[in-house]
Amino acid sequence: MLATQDVCRPSDAEVGPELRQILHEKDLLELRAARVAARFASTDEYDEQGFASPIDWIRFNCHQTSTAAADLIAVGKKLEMVPESAQAVSRGEIGFAHLKAMVRTANAVGAKFDEALLLAKARENSPGKFYYLCNHYRHSADRKGFEAEQADLVENRKLWISTGEDGAVLISGVFDPVGGAAIRTALEPLARRSGAHDDRSREKRFADAAVDLATHALDSGLIPQQGSQRTHLQVTTSLETLLGLPGAPAADLEFSPLPISSKTVERLACDCSVTRILLDSESTVIDVGRAKRTISGPARKALNVRDRGCVWTGCERPASWTSGHHLKHWIHGGTNEPSNLALLCYRHHWMVHEGHWQIVRGEDGRIVTIPPTVTFGAPARGPD
Ligand SMILES: [Zn+2]
Ligand SMILES: [Zn+2]
Structure with a gap:
């Protein structure tokens, strides 16, 4: 016997149009839900049922996030301000996501709101791009309000640093657009792949970049002194x-x-x-x-001139972003002679010490890196 979903299963060419149709119907339902949510919010049903707000009632009874519930009510309440746009959603010319951005803008700029101007932009742009353009429009219509909101975002910056159960350090934060852009602008170039061999995930590269940035700031003495001591x-x-x-x-x-x-x-x-x-x-x-620094003064300068940056094949970190590595560690009698030193970026320095890579200088002076010994398969199991 065939299951229902097998009988109705569309051909490959039909999947795209079908998805479009489903999501259009979802937009229509959201539009309807927005109308009903606004109507519900105007009653005191939520209060009688013991909820603090209509958002709370929707969140709990309709399995929605607070943001989704608040969006529904906000759109529903302002539908009369955006009648053309609501029609455009019904006709499938724009999506419900466009309408949310439209209503947010109408709320922010008040009497100056120009629906026709924004609707033209909504028709031409994806919801994400349209939201961005709405903010340009808000600045042009209400610069002071826009500035106040951005100042608010700066005042509400937060960074949480805590310790996980396994001793890992958890960091999360909220930033204003400009502060966030400064962080990204600093991290992006440090988080780029360092060559074809670099198979780190984007998240891993960003985390490494953040540590590199802090290490570089500490190494370069960029952190304000604590008394007479550098940090x-x-x-x-x-x-x-x-x-x-x-x-x-x-x-x-x-x-x-x-x-x-x-x-x-x-x-x-x-x-x-x-x-x-x-x-x-x-x-x-x-x-x-x-x-x-263990390697300082003329020894470090000579090393910077000779190696120019990290000596790892394919790595392009400049000298100021590296550590001077002793091929034979000074604790084991290695000297600060140039033949015993090589510049390595922070990540490659880690790979040599903790990552079990080896680095040797050949007779021609070229640096060779040797990966850790890889053992294939599980070790043989001993008798029980
Ligand atoms: Zn080292
Ligand atoms: Zn490197």
Whole structure:
């Protein structure tokens, strides 16, 4: 026996038109729902049923988000201000999403609202683009109101930094358009793929870019000083940890919800301007390292001139966005001679220390990178 959906199943060529028809019918229903929602909001039914507002009633009883409920009521209440546009939705010339932007604009500019002008734009543009154009129109019709709203968005910027259960750091925020654009403008070039081999997701590249930006600001001394000290990552570690000896404890990093591994300490100490506080076995401070780069002055300048930027094949990060990596770490007796140093961007520096890549300089002076050993398949299972 054939299921109903198999009998009615459209051919491939019919799917597009069918979807269009369904979504048009959805727009018509939303238009109808908006009328009814506005009518409902004008009664005190919600109050009698114990709800704080008509939005709340719709949210709870009709399984809608607050925004969807508020939009329905707002559109329904203002339909008489946009009669031509409501007709255009009925005829399928524009969508309900256009109508929402139209009503928001009508509410914002009041008596100056010009439906005919906006309807022409709605017919020619997608809802997203139309919403953007509506804001241009709002600025031209009511500059002061537009400015006040943007100032409000600046005053309401927020950034939340919290710790997840596994010690991961969660960051989320709300920004005004200009502040958000400044952040994106700074992150976008740092988040670009660094070549064909770069298979990081967009989200991962943006997260790496944000860390790079903060690291660069710390490294370059761009963060305002705390007293006489430049702001640095502050690590507290034992010599055993720094040496990577078996049985050594992890190290502490200020503001990190979890202690950090000896591999991370090794990377931070490789070049970074960390404040080193080494504790001996009795936990007494034996060396408070000055906040100074391990490779500094003429050695770093010579390195910048020779390598010009990250030495990783295909990587284009300039010298000011790199760390000086010791091919043989100074903690194990490596020197600051140019032959033992190479510039690596923050990400590639991480890959060498914590990511288990190897980097070697060939006899011709060229840098070769060797990926970590890949083991295929699951390890053989031992007897139960
Ligand atoms: Zn290094
Ligand atoms: Zn690099």
